[in-house]
Amino acid sequence: MGMIPDFIRESTDIAGVYIVSIRSFSDDRGRFMETFRREWFPDIDWSQIQGNRSESKAGVLRGLHFHRHQIDYWYVTSGRIRVGMVDLRHSSRTYMASSVLEIGEDNNVGIFIPIGVAHGFYALTDATLTYLVNQYYDGSDELGVAWNDSDLGLDWGCAQPPLLSPRDEDNPRLRDIAADLLPG
Secondary structure, X not given: OOOOOOOEEEOOOOOOOEEEEOOEXXXXXXXXXXXXXXXXXXXXXXXXXXXXXXXXXXXXXXXXXXXXXXXXXEEEEEOEEEEEEEEOOOOOXXXXXXXXXXXXXXXXXXXXXXXXXXXXXXXXXOEEEEEEEOOOOOXXXXXXXXXXXXXXXXXXXXXXXXXXXXXXXXXXOHHHOOHHHOOO
């Protein structure tokens, strides 16, 4: 990637995942934070940017999802979530590496998730997540893999079975996904 500011660091677990330390400015009136700038990721085409918001109750698990044409940039505006990611890119030096990271209240960061990295989250509290994507929604590029696939090595730390959407309940194990659907 081009010139990345010093408050952004690449994950030590998964190549191409970037963690942005969000700077906060407070006074008697409240607080201001800049959560995203396209200049932070200069090699990404943001011409088709789309912003989304997800609200989840504590105990909800969303994912795992992955894309072949879209990146995500996540920021939690309220609450706390546990993000799970797995590198599904065969060409990556971190292929099949996994990572779990808590973000939100006590860890005020943004997360840049590149194409081919499966991602999802478990809501530790009621939580609101905003996310930007660099492509308009395309259902054919919204793919999934089972959140609890033992081959992925993700420890979600769920105290009880999570609440899943019917779609996420039906996500296949990685070994059952056709090779041509997986990222290169």
